[in-house]
Amino acid sequence: MVAKILDGKAASVAWEAELAAKLGNMQAKPCIALVRVGEDPASVTYVKKKIEMCTRLGIVSQFVHLPQNTTQDELMARLEKLNTDPRIHAILVQVPLPDQIDAVAVQNAIAPLKDVDGFGPENMGLLLMGRPRLVAATPAGVMRLLKHYSLDVTGKNCVVVGRSNIVGKPLAQLLLNADATVTMAHSKTQNLAAVTKQADFLFSAVGKPGLITGAMVKKGAIVVDIGTSKNDEGKLAGDAQFESVKKRAAWLSPVPGGVGPMTIMSLMANTISAYELQNKRA
Numbered sequence: 330m331v332a333k334i335l336d337g338k339a340a341s342v343a344w345e346a347e348l349a350a351k352l353g354n355m356q357a358k359p360c361i362a363l364v365r366v367g368e369d370p371a372s373v374t375y376v377k378k379k380i381e382m383c384t385r386l387g388i389v390s391q392f393v394h395l396p397q398n399t400t401q402d403e404l405m406a407r408l409e410k411l412n413t414d415p416r417i418h419a420i421l422v423q424v425p426l427p428d429q430i431d432a433v434a435v436q437n438a439i440a441p442l443k444d445v446d447g448f449g450p451e452n453m454g455l456l457l458m459g460r461p462r463l464v465a466a467t468p469a470g471v472m473r474l475l476k477h478y479s480l481d482v483t484g485k486n487c488v489v490v491g492r493s494n495i496v497g498k499p500l501a502q503l504l505l506n507a508d509a510t511v512t513m514a515h516s517k518t519q520n521l522a523a524v525t526k527q528a529d530f531l532f533s534a535v536g537k538p539g540l541i542t543g544a545m546v547k548k549g550a551i552v553v554d555i556g557t558s559k560n561d562e563g564k565l566a567g568d569a570q571f572e573s574v575k576k577r578a579a580w581l582s583p584v585p586g587g588v589g590p591m592t593i594m595s596l597m598a599n600t601i602s603a604y605e606l607q608n609k610r611a
């Protein structure tokens with residue numbers, strides 16, 4: 330068996346066309362504030378890509394760049410201004426943040442209807458209750474990628490490796506909401522291979538190149554690689570050993586070109602949703 334490719338670039342192009350049409354019918358343009366504190370190299374790249382995509386789609390973006398030594402109080406004061414500014418519909422604070430900043434407190438401080446990352450307690454809670462509103466971009470993008478290829482998780486064994494607040498946990502909830510049977514595995518899981526081999530759908534969001542080998546994958550499984558780390562050569566790498574997994578899986582998402590392009594489009598979709606939530610007629 331040779332896996333077919335879950336092509337995130339192609340799926341994101343289709344989604345972009347949908348969003349562009351929606352934006353074309355809107356009376357005003359949504360505006361997102363993208364906050365970066367300091368100079369984390371990955372964050373520099375990601376925020377730049379997000380701004381470029383906003384420009385391409387006609388979403389207004391406001392880049393807020395704060396120095397590395399910004400204090401918690403200074404960041405909170407800036408967020409409060411953005412929260413109360415009616416011209417701003419969406420707020421994203423790129424993580425990781427410098428050590429002196431409490432990231433959870435920051436996520437809690439963003440107005441829930443502007444929380445386009447969906448990391449705050451209100452949006453997380455709604456997702457947990459099966460009433461998703463603004464959902465974290467990467468897991469929402471994964472679900473959209475599956476939908477693009479008409480891959481249905483209903484009743485299937487879905488294994489999520491990684492329990493982060495920004496990917497693993499919200500993804501598990503989205504899968505549960507879609508009627509999958511969900512298992513979460515993580516760094517303390519014993520005999521990871523025995524768990525992953527049960528998966529009809531295997532999602533890996535750990536950030537360890539080569540973690541998932543072909544031998545850990547059930548024949549005919551669907552493998553979604555959500556890992557993003559740098560390998561020994563400094564290149565972007567996923568969690569799956571691409572060549573060996575490709576021989577056993579029915580579908581496989583590559584890194585780069587899989588989940589990544591969906592994540593950015595997901596943020597664009599959330600920005601439009603945030604605008605709509607704030608402009609809903611009572």
Ligand code: GUN
Pocket residue numbers: 421422423424425446466467495
């Ligand atoms: N850093 C890595 N992924 C993300 C994300 O989805 N949102 C934010 N705010 N920061 C990130």
